[in-house]
Amino acid sequence: MSATYVVRDSMTMLRRNLRHLSRYPSLALMLIAIPIGSLLLFVYVFGGTLGAGLPVDGGGSRADYLNYLVPGIWIMTVSSVANGTAVAVAIDQTGGMFARFRTMDVARVSVLTGHVLGAVIRTVLALSVMIVFAVLLGFRSGASVAGWLGAAGLALLLAFSFTWLTVAMGLAAGSIETASNTPLVLMVLPVVSSGFVPTEQMPAGLRHFAEHQPFTPIIETLRALTSGAPVGSEGWLAIGWCVVIGVAGYLWSRRELAKVPAR
Template structure:
């Protein structure tokens, strides 16, 4: 009995909260070093949205902007830049899920995760390191893409309070998307699958109000476009940065962030536990 008790205390399940936090910090440091040593994923996360932004604004912006309600056709490009920028920021966050998914899948296929299971490391800390590291990467990516938007003429009207609110929402959405990315990486059998599965998250902003008003979509699509999570994210960012009506969008955005975070956590932990007993 004494031997069994000591063995249980040596397992990750028996670690105290302070040890779990220390383990999570160690895993975070590992993931940040991985991000520095393999910058390709980070660069793709940033360059993809920047290319989309420049293409939409300078190639299609004049036409798309002129079609926005109440916009003077002569200022269509500037109007469309203001309209599309919140969607570009949100799609930047969504794109970081691929990085989390790929990193987790690489650890799974290379046996690193299996080795972690044999060590006295909190299981939640292993996944939390991926999540927090990817959240930091998403925040950096959003800041850089926003900088590009400001360089090409984006002029938000937000005050200090609104900027803090945007920053807080960015953290929440990044955290939720990161948990989903980790779960998708654990679900994937190969790195290739892990790179493709999170694409659904980058498609959702396209099926919301990120690039065109939902009212311009077919009626059968409008209900989905209006109430799917990324529309509330985009409309909240748009309202904070540009002063458009917020309505219930901030509450919906926070609720969706909480729901997606819990879903991603439960999903990833269930997969981790299942593979641990094999």
Template sequence: MRNDSATMLRRQFRHMSRDLSTTLLLLAVPIVFLLLFVYVLGGTLGDGLGGQGGREAYVNYVTPGILLITVASAVQGTSIAVAVDMTSGIMDRFRTMAISRTSVLTGHVLGSVLQILCQLAIVLGVAVLVGFRPGATVPEWLATAGLLTATAFALVWLAVGMGLAARSVAAASNLPMPLTLLPFFGSGFVPTESMPAGLRWFAEHQPFTPIMETMRGLLLGTPIGDSGAVALGWCGAIGVAGYVWAKRNYNRDRSA
């Protein structure tokens, strides 16, 4: 099984290297959002955060949300890649071969997670260039990296399920798009306290808000409260649901 998974992982890397345009497009989304909100809206939005305010305060506030958007937008590529394999018939071919059935999905998941971690490093570097100044210690950085990795694993499994469930590549590219919007309807760009009551309730109870609040607490020293436990709970729930959904879609008889 380990050798089969390693083979499928190498296959994913080859496919990614041949489709750099998709990778660059998905990487451009969070970077454009970062530059837009920091340089166009950051001065005004930052003044509403208290303290020194201004663009310097806002880039620190918005970066955790941008990092989560990086993960959410990148999984769109996972869904597309899985759908391409399904519609091209290669998945049916893999089922007839003497390889571990789970290795096919494992290759997609591991390849996507490693790609996402590289994209996160690039986006974080851009954030530092535009003024992001975290005060995290080494253990806090490691905890942040662990949380982002757990989030990536959870959303990638969900995207694999989407790609397997989609009937076309176009559908697979659209299904993960709501994930990119969730940080906007959470605490990604403004505090939830500034929202109307109904939207505030949704923002405080959707899965991405505790993840972003935990990252802010780790990187910037803001209060975390129970956000860390809630964030890990959401990651676990989404990951398990995505895994079960993906396995069921992969094993079902498509000839019926």
């Protein structure tokens, strides 16, 4: 099958996913509510205490903590959308949609690509609202236009990679309940990283894990890009992790889709 047909079928599946979003506006509201709720919780409940522990002269303020926190909330937002995609894939899987699509003249990978592209669009929506709300709360950035473009590009790459991984999880889950629980690790790992507190404040064993897991270099790169600080080698490490996760998720998804019997 030619690339033209794959692109055409992928766009058809993307429209199908976007129609689902328009028919269930509560899903869009949840995508927006999660990052806003997280910002309010961490800034106004924990921000005073956690901000005082930031490595700045005299300790940080609540406003300093907001600037520190935003990249971590970005990651939580991306992970939240990706987790929802796992559930959507499991619904199609258990409902027999994938099996029916296999009997049709449709590019097999386009069924998955539609879910991935739809999730990326939902991520852009959620991140845009989150950034606007963070600015209203007092978030200020010293980054250039190039820095913001770099941060946006990394966030989209992360969304693309994590969505392929959660698509595979949704296909392999076997049930909607399992699909809703399996990707929760993507929500937990950002907490055990530099997203919410500096890793220097963690116990030795936990600090070692936090500094060598995928989320920390991604968050540190986003933090540098949005603050105007030098990125350094963390940027290449962040891109490398995204590529590895995305390729692994794509190959796993293709393998799981091949197991689906046609009806």
